[in-house]
Amino acid sequence: MRRKTGLFFVGCAGACAIAMLGLGCAQIFGFDKSYDTVGGAAGGGGAGGGDGGGATASSGSGGATASSGSGGATASSGAGGGGAGGGGPDPECEVLEVMPGESLELSIIDDMEDEDLWILDGDGPAPREGTWFMDHDESVGGIHExxxxPDLMTPLDPPRGDSLVALHTSANNGFRVWGAGVAVFVNDDDYYDASAYxxxxxxxxxxxxxxRRLKVMFVERQTRHTGGICDNANDQCNDHFHKRVVLADDWKHFxxxxxxxxxxxxxxxxxxPAMDQLWGFYFSFDPRQAFDIWVDDVAFYR
Structure with missing residues (x-):
């Protein structure tokens, strides 16, 4: 059942699920959206199937960024810190794009094709529920479009191969505190176990x-102000784990x-980051940064 839920730091609500997809050869160049499934039914932009046994994706282009994490008192399975121990930077953290020929097992969060704010429903053992929403600081003079x-989901002209709809948002440079962006939560304003990804x-x-410098934040229980772990009374919360990716004029797969x-x-x-207690994701820009961006086909990968 789909529900709306009010939030404090970043508000909204939702319903969703897990769907597995595979990205074909044309998507190496960023222009297709035909999914070949393994153990699940996903076609054209919809999705079906459970949390296990997704298809593989081979594709890539565009730059991206990465970051490092943390495991709090109640986090049982945080991700490891960034960088290859003792051997210099981890190459996977330096080249943040899906490269041609690279194979990833994907679990789609939202492909935007239904044009609503809800992420995709699913039948997996840990179904996801959530919606997209806009968020920004309260600076006077800030304009966020x-x-x-509901108008976030925008038809593509021209389409990106089989993809006909993507999320589109923009803002002027009037936000002066923390900035502006869009976000999505994945378990109805609760925490989701994404440690398998x-x-x-x-x-x-x-x-x-x-x-161009898009900040991708993983919001989880340790750093979230309502999680009960960070010291919110002394303004020690909301320092979320993140990585920045550098966007281009054309579509890139990050x-x-x-x-x-x-x-x-x-x-x-x-x-x-406590990936077993994940709340959701922010796609945002820092203060005084005007932006106009498109985002599509958001997925977990194994």
Missing amino acids: PANE RGITFWARAAEGSS KVPAKCLEQEGFGQQFNA
């Missing part, structure tokens, strides 16, 4: 004149490994 959240993938591009995530440093620090 579209005016109505290595990270997330998504397609994105920036319009002409847009800021991946953000959980092992590469890091915190900014202004709040309470943890060893790794």
